[in-house]
Amino acid sequence: MSIKIEQLSFYYGQGTPFETKALVDITMEIKRGDFVGIIGQTGSGKSTLIQHFNGLILPEAGTVYIDGTNIKDKKVKLKLIRQKVGLVFQYPEYQLFEETVFKDVAYGPINLALDELEVERRVKYALELVGFDYSSVKDKSPFDLSGGQKRRVAIAGVLAMKPDYLVLDEPTAGLDPSGRNKLLNTIKKLHENNITIILVSHSMEDIARLADYIYVMYQGRIHMQGTPHEIYKDSEELKRIGLGVPQVVDIMKALKARGMNVDTDKLTIEGATEEILRVLRSKKDA
Amino acid sequence: MDPIIKISNVSFQYSQEEKNALNGVSLDIQPGEFVAILGHNGSGKSTLAKLINSLLLPTEGEIIVKGMNTKNDDMLWNIRQTAGMVFQNPDNQLVATIVEEDVAFGPENQGVDPVEIRKRVDDSLKAVDMYEYRKRPPHLLSGGQKQRIAIAGVLAMNSECIILDEPTAMLDPSGRKEVLQTIKKLNHDENKTVLLITHFMDEAVQADRVIVMDGGKIQMEGTPKEVFVNIDLIKKFGLDVPQVTELAHNLINEGIMMPRDIIKIEELVDAICQ
Ligand SMILES: Nc1ncnc2c1ncn2[C@@H]1O[C@H](COP(=O)(O)OP(=O)(O)OP(=O)(O)O)[C@@H](O)[C@H]1O
Ligand SMILES: Nc1ncnc2c1ncn2[C@@H]1O[C@H](COP(=O)(O)OP(=O)(O)OP(=O)(O)O)[C@@H](O)[C@H]1O
Ligand SMILES: [Mg+2]
Numbered sequence: 001m002s003i004k005i006e007q008l009s010f011y012y013g014q015g016t017p018f019e020t021k022a023l024v025d026i027t028m029e030i031k032r033g034d035f036v037g038i039i040g041q042t043g044s045g046k047s048t049l050i051q052h053f054n055g056l057i058l059p060e061a062g063t064v065y066i067d068g069t070n071i072k073d074k075k076v077k078l079k080l081i082r083q084k085v086g087l088v089f090q091y092p093e094y095q096l097f098e099e100t101v102f103k104d105v106a107y108g109p110i111n112l113a114l115d116e117l118e119v120e121r122r123v124k125y126a127l128e129l130v131g132f133d134y135s136s137v138k139d140k141s142p143f144d145l146s147g148g149q150k151r152r153v154a155i156a157g158v159l160a161m162k163p164d165y166l167v168l169d170e171p172t173a174g175l176d177p178s179g180r181n182k183l184l185n186t187i188k189k190l191h192e193n194n195i196t197i198i199l200v201s202h203s204m205e206d207i208a209r210l211a212d213y214i215y216v217m218y219q220g221r222i223h224m225q226g227t228p229h230e231i232y233k234d235s236e237e238l239k240r241i242g243l244g245v246p247q248v249v250d251i252m253k254a255l256k257a258r259g260m261n262v263d264t265d266k267l268t269i270e271g272a273t274e275e276i277l278r279v280l281r282s283k284k285d286a
Numbered sequence: 287m288d289p290i291i292k293i294s295n296v297s298f299q300y301s302q303e304e305k306n307a308l309n310g311v312s313l314d315i316q317p318g319e320f321v322a323i324l325g326h327n328g329s330g331k332s333t334l335a336k337l338i339n340s341l342l343l344p345t346e347g348e349i350i351v352k353g354m355n356t357k358n359d360d361m362l363w364n365i366r367q368t369a370g371m372v373f374q375n376p377d378n379q380l381v382a383t384i385v386e387e388d389v390a391f392g393p394e395n396q397g398v399d400p401v402e403i404r405k406r407v408d409d410s411l412k413a414v415d416m417y418e419y420r421k422r423p424p425h426l427l428s429g430g431q432k433q434r435i436a437i438a439g440v441l442a443m444n445s446e447c448i449i450l451d452e453p454t455a456m457l458d459p460s461g462r463k464e465v466l467q468t469i470k471k472l473n474h475d476e477n478k479t480v481l482l483i484t485h486f487m488d489e490a491v492q493a494d495r496v497i498v499m500d501g502g503k504i505q506m507e508g509t510p511k512e513v514f515v516n517i518d519l520i521k522k523f524g525l526d527v528p529q530v531t532e533l534a535h536n537l538i539n540e541g542i543m544m545p546r547d548i549i550k551i552e553e554l555v556d557a558i559c560q
């Protein structure tokens with residue numbers, strides 16, 4: 001069971017003056033249970049790629065299989081694919097359209113023809129998961145919320161569908177630090193509950209902390225792939241292609257450059273704290 | 287010197303809402319200052335920005351932008367020219383069908399000479415690395431590319447004061463650095479006043495002054511060091527400190543001696559490798 005992509009290429013506006021080669025020969029497989037991070041500079045093709053994961057864009061060249069089914073197969077019901085693979089768009093707040101938060105989040109479950117009680121349970125589950133107090137937010141108009149609050153309502157709408165694969169395109173952009181941490185913890189919890197996570201993010205810190213495996217996109221291609229430790233080793237190359245490393249990596253490298261004998265391969269603050277303490281204390285003992 | 291923006295005891299209530307979005311905010315911004323505004327989602331940052339730009343009018347109190355009261359209808363265009371704004375969502379800002387027309391929109395409205403407009407548009411697009419996209423329709427761009435165009439739009443207005451509402455939220459790490467450098471250059475070389483609303487603490491540490499909002503009020507105010515030294519308070523307001531500050535405090539808690547107000551990598555390295 002997986003999302004499997006074979007030799008996928010995609011052009012926007014083929015034959016027009018704005019023809020853009022957005023994806024070039026992408027092959028990858030994301031297995032059930034994975035936590036995958038996708039990073040890449042602005043315009044590198046991330047959003048285009050993930051819209052292929054649930055059939056929002058159908059492949060022109062190449063093939064997409066969801067749990068073994070070719071999504072271009074005539075018998076495939078895209079509605080079922082979209083329930084299986086939930087996609088939270090970049091700027092999802094633009095998809096909000098109902099007059100209350102409740103109706104907006106309920107839209108998907110109602111479309112699945114669930115009964116009223118189950119719809120309500122799911123809406124409550126999803127809104128609480130993204131950190132809202134259910135009763136105080138459900139009757140508000142989504143248009144009267146702040147930017148970050150809208151974002152969370154939009155994410156709840158996808159969570160209410162209870163997808164097997166959850167694809168999130170920059171879900172924490174515009175969230176305040178505590179909202180960001182809460183959402184990332186929620187995503188982590190969902191992963192522990194066997195939901196496969198595909199996270200697109202410009203935050204190197206978040207990707208380093210959460211993902212088990214990273215794909216690095218550059219000019220429409222998969223430019224690098226590997227575990228966070230493998231990827232963030234090559235900070236020069238990452239900087240060259242518009243990315244960077246978590247601030248802790250820069251800190252460890254700066255310490256090393258000043259002659260401190262630290263292992264620079266630390267991606268989290270906790271890891272860095274321990275490593276610096278280890279070196280400082282061993283110096284004292286010596 | 288007179289403040290370029292003078293906010294006096296301003297409250298604001300959206301119609302139909304029970305609670306005020308802003309509650310008695312007073313704040314003076316000096317010409318040439320670089321101020322970062324932080325605060326959790328819904329704390330009132332965008333509302334404050336829209337009030338300065340005269341998109342909203344105070345329910346109580348008043349705002350004076352370079353001597354002009356934002357309630358004075360006749361001054362609307364002058365106010366918006368003095369305080370140019372990049373909105374939180376670029377899609378709400380991009381109006382034209384071609385990128386370069388969009389960037390030209392502001393200066394055209396100001397009645398700037400066409401030759402000068404051409405130059406400003408080209409310079410602004412180059413400053414955000416989007417010159418090669420100038421003939422494209424904005425809706426055919428990626429999220430981060432749209433955000434860059436919105437920034438170019440305000441650069442082309444050449445306003446004395448620039449208000450940016452989360453301009454880097456969708457940018458890649460290099461893009462964020464470049465935009466910050468552009469902002470700092472305008473502030474430093476051309477003495478432009480900058481108001482930067484952001485959720486990135488590493489951007490806030492580069493400002494002259496940091497304002498923290500909560501519940502529609504200003505709750506903390508000071509230099510980045512003065513503000514970020516209060517880790518517990520910052521976290522109570524739903525915010526965070528830069529990773530380097532967090533790391534320094536972890537080390538302090540483990541008994542390592544160093545200053546409590548470390549906010550930059552060099553400071554930490556100096557403290558450890560002295
Ligand atoms: N509707 C469209 N029509 C034409 N070109 C497009 C369209 N949408 C995106 N593009 C172009 O395709 C390329 C890939 O865009 P995509 O949105 O996938 O990038 P991204 O990696 O998600 O970027 P970001 O980090 O800015 O969101 C870009 O060069 C972009 O300009
Ligand atoms: N158009 C509106 N109508 C009614 N209430 C609104 C409107 N816009 C914002 N609010 C409310 O006003 C308060 C302040 O919102 P504001 O947009 O200023 O917050 P913010 O600090 O910019 O948040 P964010 O970080 O999410 O952008 C919030 O409680 C929000 O729900
Ligand atoms: Mg994108």
Ligand SMILES: [Mg+2]
Pocket residue numbers: 146147331332333374451
């Ligand atoms: Mg806002």
